[in-house]
Amino acid sequence: MQALPGSAPRIASVKAIRTFTVRPVLAPPLAPLDRLASNWRWSWSRATHSLFASMDPALWDEIGANPARMLGALGQERLDQLAQDETFVARVREEDERLTAYLEGDRWFQRLEGDKPVHIAYFSPEFGVDGSLPQYSGGLGILAGDHLKSASDLGVPLTGVGLFYRAGYFRQSIGDDGWQRESYPLLDPYGLGLTLLRDREGAPVEITLQLPGDRRLHARVWVADIGRIPLLLLDSETPSNSDEMRRVTDRLYGGGGEHRLLQELLLGVGGVRAVRAFSDLTGRPTPDVYHTNEGHAGFQGLERMSELITHDGLTFDEALAQVRAGTVFTTHTPVPAGIDRFPRDLIADFLTSGLFQGLDAGRAISLGLETWDAGDQGVFNMAVLGLHLGQHANGVSLLHGEVSRGMFGMLWPGVDTDEVPITSITNGVHAPTWVHPALKSVSERAWGDAYTDTHDWNDRAVVSDAELWGVRQQMKGELVAEARRRVAASLSNGHTPAWIEDLLDPEVLTIGFARRVPTYKRLTLMLRDPERLTRLLTDPERPVQIVIGGKSHPADDSGKILIQELVRFSRDPKVRGRIVFLPDYDITLAKDLYPGCDVWLNNPLRPLEACGTSGMKAALNGALNLSILDGWWDEWYDGENGWAIPTADTASNDEERDDAEAAALYDLIEHQLVPKFYDREGGIPVAWLGMVRHTMTDLGTKATSDRMVRDYVQRLYVPAAAHDVALRADGFAEARAVAAFVSRVTGAWGRVSIAGVEGSGIPQQAQAGDTLEVRADVRLDGLSPDDVAVELLYGRTNEDDALARDHSVHVLSPSGDPVDGVTAFTAALPLSVTGTFGYTVRVRPSHAQLVSPVELGLVTYAS
Numbered sequence: 001m002q003a004l005p006g007s008a009p010r011i012a013s014v015k016a017i018r019t020f021t022v023r024p025v026l027a028p029p030l031a032p033l034d035r036l037a038s039n040w041r042w043s044w045s046r047a048t049h050s051l052f053a054s055m056d057p058a059l060w061d062e063i064g065a066n067p068a069r070m071l072g073a074l075g076q077e078r079l080d081q082l083a084q085d086e087t088f089v090a091r092v093r094e095e096d097e098r099l100t101a102y103l104e105g106d107r108w109f110q111r112l113e114g115d116k117p118v119h120i121a122y123f124s125p126e127f128g129v130d131g132s133l134p135q136y137s138g139g140l141g142i143l144a145g146d147h148l149k150s151a152s153d154l155g156v157p158l159t160g161v162g163l164f165y166r167a168g169y170f171r172q173s174i175g176d177d178g179w180q181r182e183s184y185p186l187l188d189p190y191g192l193g194l195t196l197l198r199d200r201e202g203a204p205v206e207i208t209l210q211l212p213g214d215r216r217l218h219a220r221v222w223v224a225d226i227g228r229i230p231l232l233l234l235d236s237e238t239p240s241n242s243d244e245m246r247r248v249t250d251r252l253y254g255g256g257g258e259h260r261l262l263q264e265l266l267l268g269v270g271g272v273r274a275v276r277a278f279s280d281l282t283g284r285p286t287p288d289v290y291h292t293n294e295g296h297a298g299f300q301g302l303e304r305m306s307e308l309i310t311h312d313g314l315t316f317d318e319a320l321a322q323v324r325a326g327t328v329f330t331t332h333t334p335v336p337a338g339i340d341r342f343p344r345d346l347i348a349d350f351l352t353s354g355l356f357q358g359l360d361a362g363r364a365i366s367l368g369l370e371t372w373d374a375g376d377q378g379v380f381n382m383a384v385l386g387l388h389l390g391q392h393a394n395g396v397s398l399l400h401g402e403v404s405r406g407m408f409g410m411l412w413p414g415v416d417t418d419e420v421p422i423t424s425i426t427n428g429v430h431a432p433t434w435v436h437p438a439l440k441s442v443s444e445r446a447w448g449d450a451y452t453d454t455h456d457w458n459d460r461a462v463v464s465d466a467e468l469w470g471v472r473q474q475m476k477g478e479l480v481a482e483a484r485r486r487v488a489a490s491l492s493n494g495h496t497p498a499w500i501e502d503l504l505d506p507e508v509l510t511i512g513f514a515r516r517v518p519t520y521k522r523l524t525l526m527l528r529d530p531e532r533l534t535r536l537l538t539d540p541e542r543p544v545q546i547v548i549g550g551k552s553h554p555a556d557d558s559g560k561i562l563i564q565e566l567v568r569f570s571r572d573p574k575v576r577g578r579i580v581f582l583p584d585y586d587i588t589l590a591k592d593l594y595p596g597c598d599v600w601l602n603n604p605l606r607p608l609e610a611c612g613t614s615g616m617k618a619a620l621n622g623a624l625n626l627s628i629l630d631g632w633w634d635e636w637y638d639g640e641n642g643w644a645i646p647t648a649d650t651a652s653n654d655e656e657r658d659d660a661e662a663a664a665l666y667d668l669i670e671h672q673l674v675p676k677f678y679d680r681e682g683g684i685p686v687a688w689l690g691m692v693r694h695t696m697t698d699l700g701t702k703a704t705s706d707r708m709v710r711d712y713v714q715r716l717y718v719p720a721a722a723h724d725v726a727l728r729a730d731g732f733a734e735a736r737a738v739a740a741f742v743s744r745v746t747g748a749w750g751r752v753s754i755a756g757v758e759g760s761g762i763p764q765q766a767q768a769g770d771t772l773e774v775r776a777d778v779r780l781d782g783l784s785p786d787d788v789a790v791e792l793l794y795g796r797t798n799e800d801d802a803l804a805r806d807h808s809v810h811v812l813s814p815s816g817d818p819v820d821g822v823t824a825f826t827a828a829l830p831l832s833v834t835g836t837f838g839y840t841v842r843v844r845p846s847h848a849q850l851v852s853p854v855e856l857g858l859v860t861y862a863s
Contacts, residue, residue: 042067102227109713119158125162127141156229169253174583207270217266269303287326321735329394346380347380384411430706472598512599522604525661550585610631754779754842776825788846796837844860
């Protein structure tokens with residue numbers, strides 16, 4: 001059809017109703033490329049990564065640096081050429097051999113002595129493995145991805161379980177008005193290198209959940225090989241579903257109410273069923289440990305209880321005991337608003353729909369209710385469910401463990417906060433993923449390997465100041481180039497203004513700040529005094545520059561307002577070029593951002609940062625931290641690895657607190673960071689590099705996910721597996737015994753009391769070496785002495801007669817038969833503590849399968 005005279009030609013824009021990837025045919029010499037492309041070890045293996053990049057470097061960058069996409073985009077002609085390239089074919093063969101050795105060889109876990117788990121199922125709502133697999137929103141997902149990678153490197157027999165979100169989280173752009181915009185490009189799982197789980201006849205495995213209203217939710221299962229670790233991702237985009245059900249896994253955190261609940265049911269219930277199917281098809285043993293990364297997957301425990309009741313004939317209490325024994329629950333949020341809570345009536349609809357066969361719906365609902373005085377019994381709390389179903393629980397830093405014990409202490413009434421059974425394992429980051437290639441090259445030259453946690457960067461004879469400073473400047477130069485590219489690409493008019501060429505400067509002290517943007521992370525604290533910040537940024541002799549990234553949840557307008565405020569400030573010609581907001585913060589940007597900064601800034605409201613692993617990634621690349629003493633920084637700051645921003649705990653309100661902490665931030669930058677950075681010897685900041693060397697050496701031993709996963713294995717997975725095996729043995733004999741014990745002591749505890757306590761053997765003036773003899777008369781009212789532990793708690797006291805937090809515990813022994821329902825317990829304690837001394841006596845339940853002395857929340861103290 002011709003255009004009308006005088007009119008512009010019309011350009012048709014026809015959208016495809018479906019897109020997919022057409023894979024090429026690989027010649028036999030290149031056949032291993034399929035396996036190399038489909039195993040995500042390439043994302044942290046420099047050799048595999050460079051192999052695919054070398055096929056066409058420009059195309060590699062264009063398609064988002066993903067091998068599966070590369071094979072689809074390269075074209076048959078180029079692949080046929082490479083098949084004739086003997087050098088390239090040899091590289092393919094070598095990489096395939098390395099992958100085989102990696103997948104099949106013994107690693108740390110295989111050399112670990114003693115009983116250990118046979119299979120761990122690790123549930124998370126999001127996994128951050130690589131920027132080309134956008135199934136994450138922030139720190140929770142990045143942590144989960146690093147957990148899988150280190151589990152693979154260490155040989156831990158773990159399977160990841162999550163959901164496949166067809167539109168991922170979202171892509172962020174910033175409008176001319178500074179407001180965040182979201183877009184949701186659809187993902188092709190085949191084009192990403194995922195494979196569909198199929199049964200023995202070749203048909204796709206499909207998981208089905210029975211829902212209220214005679215509805216059914218079906219899901220297929222995609223498998224991503226993360227090194228040695230299979231990651232199962234459930235996907236509701238299947239012809240078996242109605243249009244409504246197909247949208248369940250449309251996007252990460254994209255809906256509320258029933259939509260979110262359906263996602264979490266699919267993750268928990270469907271996830272257990274997917275693991276069962278996968279284990280059956282691959283010959284993997286049934287998991288003996290289930291680890292839930294945050295409360296989103298809590299329903300996995302109810303599904304397992306349902307199995308035990310219907311298939312093994314256990315009662316509700318027996319099934320609960322068995323499930324608790326093998327479950328690890330990790331809480332990541334110190335903010336109550338970050339916990340998913342659903343209407344009780346909505347949960348009741350699903351629990352009575354036939355989804356959980358044999359499960360008493362009323363009792364199951366009670367596991368998630370907020371039954372404490374200030375709680376809302378009209379809601380179902382997923383963190384409460386997780387803690388009730390997980391006998392082994394932890395926070396993700398020492399401070400977060402403390403916060404969590406206070407936050408959830410009401411679930412253990414009468415228990416001292418310090419004894420609430422929530423421990424802590426501090427997060428870590430996967431060094432092979434996050435350490436910059438240039439720094440890995442220095443490490444290889446100096447020590448013979450790309451990265452270990454034993455390198456001593458303090459030795460200037462091994463790595464000189466000039467070499468270390470040179471690589472730090474190289475990394476910063478790459479960040480500057482990427483920032484200029486991103487800012488130019490984000491301009492709506494397509495024109496690149498001249499000022500882009502002056503955006504940032506590799507010679508200037510560079511501070512980085514990037515994270516999700518809830519209000520408590522205080523993105524705009526740096527803007528508290530705009531005039532002072534402007535002076536710091538534009539100092540003619542010793543300027544500072546700040547590079548910022550972050551996404552606000554699409555429904556969080558308060559977070560979007562903070563982004564808008566910062567973007568508008570950064571566009572002021574007075575500071576433009578010295579402070580820049582980079583849109584669409586993700587793994588890809590982070591890999592340029594962390595290494596390219598001299599300083600990493602974190603200024604949350606203390607103690608609302610659970611861990612804050614971005615600062616760890618920066619530290620492993622030689623950046624120094626400037627942070628509020630929160631999360632991991634609270635336990636590992638030592639005065640030589642960065643700077644601590646003082647917390648204004650005594651402020652009378654939030655405004656006063658923000659003013660004080662912002663002023664402290666400016667003072668530190670102006671009077672400590674700037675002088676040390678710009679103080680040079682032969683053009684090199686020697687004192688600054690001394691701090692960098694200390695940081696890389698000290699935190700290199702602690703801030704890695706290898707250390708974190710080893711901690712999980714030894715402190716939580718091994719005990720959980722042992723408890724699971726013990727309760728399961730002999731037809732669940734111990735599970736039945738534990739359930740009977742819990743029922744017995746719970747029913748009787750209201751009548752247990754300490755009738756009296758007598759202390760003797762101490763002269764009028766006690767001294768070290770004297771022996772304190774204690775007798776406690778305990779009324780057990782039907783319980784036996786074997787059902788309880790009677791304990792003497794003793795140590796130094798304060799002015800309020802309270803025992804110090806580090807007090808000691810000594811167990812009293814039963815003495816003689818009960819008299820009139822009272823049993824005497826006695827102990828002799830040599831005094832070794834000097835100074836003000838005090839003691840008390842308590843009685844608590846005692847059973848070999850209890851992880852914590854106060855696990856049941858039943859404790860009686862002497863009056």
